[in-house]
Amino acid sequence: MKNEIIIYSISDSLGETSQKLLTAVSAQYPDLNFNKSYRFPLVNREEELLGILQDALKDKAIVVSTLVNHRLAETARNFSQQTGLMYLDLMHPFFEMIQARTGSSPIEEPGTVHKLDTEYFNRIAAIEFAVKYDDGKNPQGFIDSDLVLLGVSRTSKTPLSMYLANKGYKVSNLPLIPEVPLPQILEDVDPHKLVGLVCHPDNLSRIRSNRLDSLGLNHSTSYTDLEKIYNELDYSQQVFKRFGIFTIDVTDKSIEETAYVIEEHFKEME
Amino acid sequence: MKNEIIIYSISDSLGETSQKLLTAVSAQYPDLNFNKSYRFPLVNREEELLGILQDALKDKAIVVSTLVNHRLAETARNFSQQTGLMYLDLMHPFFEMIQARTGSSPIEEPGTVHKLDTEYFNRIAAIEFAVKYDDGKNPQGFIDSDLVLLGVSRTSKTPLSMYLANKGYKVSNLPLIPEVPLPQILEDVDPHKLVGLVCHPDNLSRIRSNRLDSLGLNHSTSYTDLEKIYNELDYSQQVFKRFGIFTIDVTDKSIEETAYVIEEHFKEME
Structure with missing residues (x-):
């Protein structure tokens, strides 16, 4: 004991x-x-x-x-x-x-x-913003975002958006899927606001398997297939390269640690 | 200075x-x-x-x-x-x-x-859950929720859901609108999991006005109309009464303070 x-x-x-x-x-x-x-x-x-x-x-x-x-x-x-x-x-x-x-x-x-001051209400507004513009739901929001997170499925885009929103940043995110064309509006977003998330394929496969388990789904899907994951990650790297996007490897990093890297990066750019 | x-x-x-x-x-x-x-x-x-x-x-x-x-x-x-x-x-x-x-x-x-342990991944899953089941988007989620927040527009349901999710609670929320019938599934949810949010009408009107300003909309709408707000709040009180729901007045309370009241309430019920 x-x-x-x-x-x-x-x-x-x-x-x-x-x-x-x-x-x-x-x-x-x-x-x-x-x-x-x-x-x-x-x-x-x-x-x-x-x-x-x-x-x-x-x-x-x-x-x-x-x-x-x-x-x-x-x-x-x-x-x-x-x-x-x-x-x-x-x-x-x-x-x-x-x-x-x-x-x-x-x-x-x-x-x-x-205290319910301006800073407090800005933080609340940022949280609502992040929920509204999560998962590429409305790419129009990219323009007003302080930060747009991009990455393939299960690279922690949503929890990271919420964590940064709680610090007052207006964050949106876009899942990268090879089969789905990028929203046109991405061309109009200041590339300095874009952050690319990558993850080691093995970890991604494991996280996705756990995800399917938790949803009660079986694994016959290509979602956890390593070759498929390699392709997706290749595609995401092409996108990051094309837009010259700052990228972070989130493998074995907690949300707090990734958020810290992002904040430091933006401080340096100021 | x-x-x-x-x-x-x-x-x-x-x-x-x-x-x-x-x-x-x-x-x-x-x-x-x-x-x-x-x-x-x-x-x-x-x-x-x-x-x-x-x-x-x-x-x-x-x-x-x-x-x-x-x-x-x-x-x-x-x-x-x-x-x-x-x-x-x-x-x-x-x-x-x-x-x-x-x-x-x-x-x-x-x-x-x-540490990326079970508790960490549960917290991440809770955040994703809260985003997915925000704003009554999928009432099916009420069943699996630890907590379902109910209230009229601008009673802080979304930021409160995200704050509680970050503490590991699976939270969903439902906006109460007199013109919109309640989802049938609400009848099947353990009423102890429901939390009703109320707010003083004057505050609600002010918060809604600020909201419209921030969205760049004009105030000719009934959204900020006090009589309309009284009606909405009346209706929400009827719902709370019908289900015997624990309610909290969020007027002048920060998200952290409201979350604290909710956590204490659930501790007492255990």
């Missing part, structure tokens, strides 16, 4: 930062069980906080805090000093450095990250 | 955790300019790290590190102690607490978060 560790995350907002840190930390301990960890969002009263800290002490939990309110953070710090509770404050050490450097104080308003 | 502060984020992976923390911290300083901050991902050599730290010192930057490698983290810690560089290590204080509690050590493998 796996050894167990309990983490309590406390926040006066939703606690997404601690969750992100916890994901990164737990990935470093494949043999530890973090499943009994708890998340306490929207904590804003002292009694509530003290109750949680008492429970954490009983559970021998490690407490991670992103409380922005300095009074609450101080309560937690004092409590942990007196009781020996393991307590990690992610915000206030950072706040203190900023204070030392600039003299500025935080506004201490919880949930400011979720 | 805004006061300026420079943050350097250093990671041996992509540095997403520091970016998340930086977003949360900078939201607390609306009057400070964080735009000159730098992100240094994939740092894995000591000379490279020392070069970055030297630059940080010159820039009077605050350095945030999510380096998992203990040798690199130690180098950075020693450097900052000797030079007075402001340095914040997000990982190792956490690692030390886990060590104290369980005796376990981190594997120190950068990028383990992006």
Whole structure:
């Protein structure tokens, strides 16, 4: 049985930062069980906080805090000093450095990250844009896109589009199929906005097989056929060459990693 | 002019955790300019790290590190102690607490978060599912969904579906339009999987007006008409009542906040 560790995350907002840190930390301990960890969002009263800290002490939990309110953070710090509770404050050490450097104080308003401002609405609009112009559904959208992803089936175009959209980019994508002519409008798109995705044929065949399994389809189709895949990839390389498109090999890359390569590429071009 | 502060984020992976923390911290300083901050991902050599730290010192930057490698983290810690560089290590204080509690050590493998494991592929499949079954395009998908979102136009169904999909939920959604009959299949869906979205009529009218502006359309349409909106919302409430659907008022809520309410609701039902 796996050894167990309990983490309590406390926040006066939703606690997404601690969750992100916890994901990164737990990935470093494949043999530890973090499943009994708890998340306490929207904590804003002292009694509530003290109750949680008492429970954490009983559970021998490690407490991670992103409380922005300095009074609450101080309560937690004092409590942990007196009781020996393991307590990690992610915000206030950072706040203190900023204070030392600039003299500025935080506004201490919880949930400011979720402000419904212009940036937020642009991000929402970008997500809707990406859904609307997914899978070459409406090539007209290529013109207004910040980015157009091109690649054969199963080169992660859709999830990559959604991930980049969530960062505010207006993304569309086009599946490349040798038998289907390219939409005419592609000629009018700034080639710098185009990104080509390639993948190793063996991986592509495996991913497509899994895809058919998950759809409950049998494999008698040419979809997973290696020769067919070679042809498709050849064709996609011809397209990339013809338009002079920046290409990325997505083999064994996560969406996050591919998105990072794309963002860096576009930064360099600016 | 805004006061300026420079943050350097250093990671041996992509540095997403520091970016998340930086977003949360900078939201607390609306009057400070964080735009000159730098992100240094994939740092894995000591000379490279020392070069970055030297630059940080010159820039009077605050350095945030999510380096998992203990040798690199130690180098950075020693450097900052000797030079007075402001340095914040997000990982190792956490690692030390886990060590104290369980005796376990981190594997120190950068990028383990992006492992292409079953969970990763489930998440990707969920994103593709949500795109495929967005906007009531194929009501057949309701049956296989973990969650079906229902609401009138502009109640954030699409972005909410994508956000929840990114967390691994298979989500579909259906726009409620009084003139369009409900798909028959809705009768066969477990009503516990249905979530109704409502919004204050004034907000809905404003959001729809902005939507028309962004599409370059004029407002002579009944789409933004308050009476029409009242009727639509009435109708949606009738549907929610008929199926006994859990509903959420999304007025002034961000996607993240609404998603949180949904997740908590489903946790309680388990």
